Amino acid sequence: MREVNSNRETITDQELQEMVAQTDNGARHPVGSAGKLLFGVALAWSLFQLWVASPLPFAFAIGVFNDTEVRVIHLVFAFFLAFTAFPAFKQSPREVIPFQDWVFAILGAASAAYLFIFYDSLADRSGAPITADLIVGVIGMLLLLEATRRALGPPLVIVAIVFLTYAFGGPYMPDVIAHKGQSLSKVMSHQWLTTEGVFGVALGVSSSFVFLFVLFGAMLEKAGAGNYFIKMAFALLGHMKGGPAKAAVVASATTGLISGSSIANVATTGTFTIPLMKRVGFPGTKAGAVEVAGSTNGQLTPPVMGAAAFLMIEYVGITYIEVIKHAILPAIISYIALFYIVHLEALKMNMKGLPKRVHTTLAQKLMTFSAIVAGTCAIGLAVFYGIGWIKTYTGDFAIYIVGVFVLAAYLGLLKYSARYPELEMDDPNSEVIELPEIGPTVKVGLYFLLPIVVLMWCLVVERFSPGLSAFWATLFMIFIVLTQRPLHAKFRKLDAEAPLKRGVNDCIDGLVTGARNMIGIGIATAAAGIVVGTITLTGIGQVMVEFVELISGGSLILALIFTAMICIILGMGLPTTANYIVVSSLMAPVVISLAASNGMIVPLVVVHMFVFYFGILADDTPPVGLAAFAAAAIAKSDPIKTGIQGFMYDIRTGILPFMFIFNNQLLLIGIGSIFELLIVIASATAGMLLFAAATQGYWLTKSRLRESAALLLITFTLFRPGFWWDMVYEPVDIVPAVQITKIAEQLPVESNLQMMVAGENIDGKFVEHAILLPLGAAGTGEERLASAGLEVRVDGDKVLADNVMFGSAAQAAGLDFDWEITNLQVAANRPPKHLMFIPALLLLALVAMTQRRRHKKTETTAA
Known part of the structure; x- marks a missing residue:
């Protein structure tokens, strides 16, 4: 039995499994x-x-x-x-x-x-x-x-x-x-x-989608993919400064993609990463905190996202592909920032990397964290563009062609991997720690990428439902579990009878493990249904809007802070799925309503991502954070201090929801061109890295207070350049409502008409808020308004909703019969807001120059 050693105290595998x-x-x-x-x-x-x-x-x-x-x-x-x-x-x-x-x-x-x-x-x-x-x-x-x-x-x-x-x-x-x-x-x-x-709906999502993805993850783990991802992360990154901690981030990311459980992620990867981090100089508290931060962030990352991805499909009314699109950029930059935090910690403590077994070639040096991220994206592009053309030319027959292709690739990669020995995890307690060789380590498990290809093919190209896509991917995983060991034995010219029996046993164990992993989720979604049922039965949703509006004084920022606090407090004891169901049902309508009252249109998916992110942060928030307790048990550190340190690392995640509430482009919403997309990705990544440097108090050297403040200012500008630009140029032109038909006719096809409306709601209360009215195909103003379900009448200088069709887009947007349209808000013709990046980058250059000068002076003095 493996034991993790720290100051002669041990925690065994059995104890860890008990915690999970x-x-x-x-x-x-x-x-x-x-x-x-x-x-x-x-x-x-x-x-x-x-x-x-x-x-x-x-x-x-x-x-x-x-x-x-x-x-x-x-x-x-x-x-x-x-x-x-x-x-x-x-x-x-x-x-x-x-x-x-x-x-x-x-x-x-x-x-x-x-x-x-x-x-x-x-x-x-x-x-x-x-x-x-x-x-x-x-x-x-x-x-x-x-x-x-x-x-x-x-x-x-x-x-x-x-x-x-x-x-x-x-x-x-x-x-x-x-x-x-x-x-x-x-x-x-x-x-x-x-x-x-x-x-x-919540239990329906659990039974339709979540179970199959959890089963898919259980099968991947049984096949050995978890060990492969951990080993590969060490091979690629262990030689860098603070290498084990960087490997922990990547290993936690890859296993977190499929586990959907932060505590299971900690127990899986932490038994290896935490002792190694301590061996290279990380204190137990920080070693545990890195693992906690990496593991909890796995639930922010598609495809599983702690089951929230599938709940968003039902609650927000968007497709699974759209959920992934909105979630992917914040998840990636959050992991990049954690990787960078580890790097800064290593610099502060002057750490070295682990020794290599062999000389590293140039190609192997290029296999860094950035290459791993790029490789993951490349797989997606290869599926969509590389073999996606098969669908274009062969139609419904494409799935059979791709099936044969995947099977041939599996056999080829399996035969190729049989040339190399099976992976065994190094003992983290050994006196000498050496990195595994990169080439054999990466090559021995390449076929584990094929189930991901199958899943992406079904979701992106075939456009199957998430449930059916997970079914085919899981079926392929079952095939891998059953066949990989006997085929390996055959390729190695060994007896295949024992490996065949082991494959059958692993398959059955994987099915049982997947089911047992679902018990908590199934019960949680059913229990959370009580909350949702109470909301629909009593109408407390509208009451909460008034309550939060009262205590926040109508301030959107205060309402967001209040909502974030509720998410964290509830999340301290609730699993991710239940926390998301409760808070999104209760608080999402509140945020949308208050934003509209402040003249802001916040897409529903943005608000749902906001509450989801803060629910995740509770997994490492004292005094309850279960992931922090698991990591502290391995690191033999204080769980409260480990949780606090993990939360400090996760502050970078905490600022993202506030940023994408006011800058929807961070969720890839409202991006009009590839160039704009690249600008958003680059600025968001740079902003997150600088925020990490500011909160760590270290960039090129130890930062002074004014330098950290400057980095925070630059971060804010990169994330939300429109804040400063709105002080110089009005973001919208206020147009009199009497021009509604003229403006509706002029707007581009499939665009939205933003307007302020006012009137009495069903409770007899006078309300005023902003709405977005979707306009369809080109036509006259009256025709386009009618297509959205709205007919207007002009009464002097007033414009009133003369008819709002039942079930129409106008009714869904929040417009009611006889309400007044007070004004129209048309996007102003102004220079691009990204010009604010120029002064921000100049300030960054000034901070870099002063830190570089001070760093050289320190080195000269030390010499």
Whole structure:
């Protein structure tokens, strides 16, 4: 058994797995028939999810389930496994399942299965539940709260109970959040018997998309891809200053892409990276903090993003490709900045890299962090442009051609990798640490990139749904797990019988591991559905708008700070998925409404990314940050200090949401050309690196206070050049509303008309805010307005909404009948805001010159 040594204290693999199990897949592993049953149920869950995601049910007209039925069966499995895999208390037995847990498991599964068994009867009496319905609903809700406590701890349970209490006790609440209150029959019917509460969108996303991506990650890990990514990161980066810490960042990024769990990421990579970081001079606190920061950032990075990517699809109403497009730039520059922070820490402590086994060639020197990022992008471009033309010329037959191509590539790369020995992780406690050779290390696992190619092909070229894309990628991973070892043995002319058995066992174990990793997510999405159901039942969403507007005084910045604080506080105890569901449901409408009241149009996806980012930061925020506790256990450091240091490293992530609220281009929104895209990428990357240098107090040398302040000013300018430009040039021209038809006719095709509108809302309150009215094809002004569902009438110098069509874009934008259009806001003709980069870069040059001069003087004095 591997042990991580630090000052003669050890933490074993078993202890680490226990930490992961308590938060991810259940700490109980019973023996005997109970263990076999638990194993079999988890296996059956994975097989069920693969079946419903595949085209086979429709091809054979067997086992076809609708979305609601899939959600119900999904929760049945999660219920049963939550009570059998997660002990009730820390002192509860791990090797046996107590009788009461069997009872809870069966009752919980039955209460969920009730909706499947009596599906037609419940549909016939929708809104009029009978006594049996209410009894099942109450039992199910109570057991769901207990299952949530076991799998996720008390915080989400407390949040759910608070919202349930609010649903029942509306008349007794303070006036600002009071409502008429709901009966037991209404609450149970809404929460348990419809798709508005527990069985709502969140659980649907868990059953449709998330499970398959988690299973895909489990299969990659079983195949050995996790070890390959870690080993490759060390081989490529270990020779640099602070090399193990830089390798930790890259290894955490690559494993975080597929794990979706920050604590599992810490336990997977941290057992190797943290001791090595300490060996080259990093204090335990900083070594743990680097691993925590790298691991939590993995949940910001597509494709999984802690399941939030798939929830955004449903909540925001955009495609999966669009979610990836919006998330990719902030995720990449955040990792680049963490890599740079590690470099600055290494410079401050005058660290050296690890010794190499062989002389490094020029080609190997080029294989740096930037090359890794560029290589990842190159894979995407190769899929889209390199083999994407096959789709253009062969149509629907392309998938078969690509399938043959991928299979041939797999066999070729596997045969090529068989020339090199299998990877073994170096012992981090050995007296002499040498880097693995770059060539053999990289070449031995190149075929692990093929499942990523398959996933990208299905998503980007074939435009399959995320669920179907993950199904084909997972199916290919299962094929790899089953065949890689026997084929390796055949290519090496060894006996293939034992490797074949190991492949089958690894495949089954991967299916079971994937299912057990999903228990917490399945329960979390169901419990978070209670919050969403309460919001839709009581209308607290609109109440929160008024409440936050009251305490923030109508200030958008204060509202954003308040929202960020709520995200971090809730996230301290909630998993990423549940935190995102709760806060996005509650706070996203608030931010959008307050921005509109301030005359700003903030796209919905931007607000959802804002709350998601701050929820992630809670994973390393004391006093609860679970990832920080795991890293501190490995580093044998103080968990609070490790969490604080990790949070300090993650401040770079914390500024991004505020920046992209006011500069949507950071999420690749509103970019009109390739040149503008390059400007945005370059300025965002440079800004993040300078922010890292400013907060670390070190750039070319140790920074003085005024230099750090200058770097922060430059950072702000690079991220938001429009702030200064708006002081010189008005961003929009205010046009009288009477010109609406003229302006609508002049605007380009498929553009938006921004306007300020005012009127009484449904509650009789007078409101005024900005809206964007999407205009379609070219035409007269009246025709384009009508295509958006708006007819206007001019009454003197006033323009009123004479008709707003139901379900139209005008209604969706927030316009109502008889509201006044007070003015139009047309983009002003002004010089590009990026000219503000010139004075910022001149100031940067001045700081560089003074630091370089001081650095040379220090070196001369030392000599």
